[in-house]
């Protein structure tokens with residue numbers, strides 16, 4: 254009899270675990286609380302516009318690169334893709350624009366025009382991108398196994414110098430005041446990230462490994478769900494798991510809110526780790542490490558609000574993504590900022606009716622801010638409207654007259670995420686711990702719970718990485734682990 258697996262949640266990790274589980278002869282069932290699969294990888298329709306809450310940069314789009322292997326195994330590649338010219342662009346209040354072009358020749362020329370006096374730092378930037386482009390470090394380390402890791406060894410002495418400076422440190426090397434302000438923000442407005450992350454991503458863009466999937470985030474998730482069901486997997490939506498049933502130290506099934514139960518030999522959770530450990534397992538398996546993981550981060554600021562605008566305005570000639578530097582700091586949703594991050598979907602005609610477009614503005618805020626407001630429904634709705642109003646006023650400075658062209662508005666907050674996907678920490682839904690890339694890579698310790706057998710975590714709780722491919726890969730790693738334990742030869746056929 255094939256062994257059975259219950260998977261809690263149909264995010265990237267859960268669906269990947271289901272797909273690889275089916276490939277390896279297990280009988281799998283996924284129970285998903287939302288009415289559709291995909292988890293954070295989600296988009297939806299409003300008045301003919303598609304609003305996408307997830308993908309900016311999808312890695313693994315080039316068949317030449319390692320990560321693509323995962324996507325093709327999972328049935329999401331090849332697919333129709335759109336490529337953008339730039340990674341991001343930054344615009345100052347006096348309309349100076351820096352396009353962070355993927356093409357390094359074009360980028361060098363553009364930077365020289367903006368800041369001829371910064372020749373050396375520009376050369377270093379371009380050289381850094383080209384250096385990272387020579388290797389497939391992320392792909393080989395994560396997917397290539399021991400041979401892949403060995404292949405990347407010559408890169409190590411050359412790239413290590415790029416891990417020390419942060420985005421902010423590198424920016425300080427420019428004498429041009431505009432580039433000094435622009436560079437810290439290039440990697441999702443996180444100046445504290447190592448500059449190497451930006452170089453590595455830029456290099457992937459240069460090699461056309463980063464693209465946008467036509468059909469948006471839900472189209473991407475739907476392809477994975479289809480692959481799962483084509484392999485015979487059972488997807489059950491609107492089924493929220495409330496407890497994990499344990500017997501003799503082994504996970505043996507799950508219980509739902511209505512009291513019904515389902516049993517299996519193995520349970521895999523793609524749900525939020527805090528919910529899994531504290532609610533579904535009632536805190537019985539906590540140790541010092543897991544207590545620390547479940548604690549609140551010092552600063553719970555997060556991408557907690559999106560403002561989506563469907564506009565009767567052609568965005569096809571606009572950059573794909575703009576960071577607007579503001580004249581004066583503004584406080585939006587309790588968070589003070591002097592820049593505004595927006596994505597413009599003019600590169601994908603399917604996102605809006607002919608000649609129209611979608612603008613998404615992402616804002617940092619706190620879960621606690623919205624949770625407190627939500628105790629008064631009217632106050633919560635009023636704050637969402639106020640946020641939209643502030644955003645519209647600011648982007649009017651870039652798109653004059655945009656206010657009168659708005660046809661659809663949606664303002665999901667982190668509470669929307671909580672309602673549909675359980676987790677309370679949005680993009681940062683992982684454990685509260687210092688990044689430990691190598692530890693995760695080698696030991697995968699976060700995938701298991703000491704003292705509980707036949708249980709595995711997949712997704713962001715297992716990887717601590719807010720990346721689609723990494724969380725999908727965790728599903729593969731979990732099934733490889735199960736196969737080793739059960740003496741089954743792992744296959745991807």
Ligand SMILES: Cc1cc2nc3c(=O)[nH]c(=O)nc-3n(C[C@H](O)[C@H](O)[C@H](O)COP(=O)(O)OP(=O)(O)OC[C@H]3O[C@@H](n4cnc5c(N)ncnc54)[C@H](O)[C@@H]3O)c2cc1C
Pocket residue numbers: 261262263264265266267284285286287290291292293294306307308309310311312492493494495523524525528556673674675676679680682711712713714718719720721722724725
């Ligand atoms: C705003 C934003 C932008 C992003 N941009 C990018 C990007 O450009 N590129 C990129 O690679 N990545 C991006 N990411 C990250 C990426 O979306 C996530 O890392 C990935 O989708 C997380 O996958 P996961 O496996 O952890 O599962 P999740 O997406 O967290 O899914 C978990 C699933 O479990 C379900 N669930 C939870 N509790 C229960 C329960 N009790 N019972 C049943 N089901 C349950 C949820 O409903 C959900 O479907 C972005 C994320 C966000 C939020």
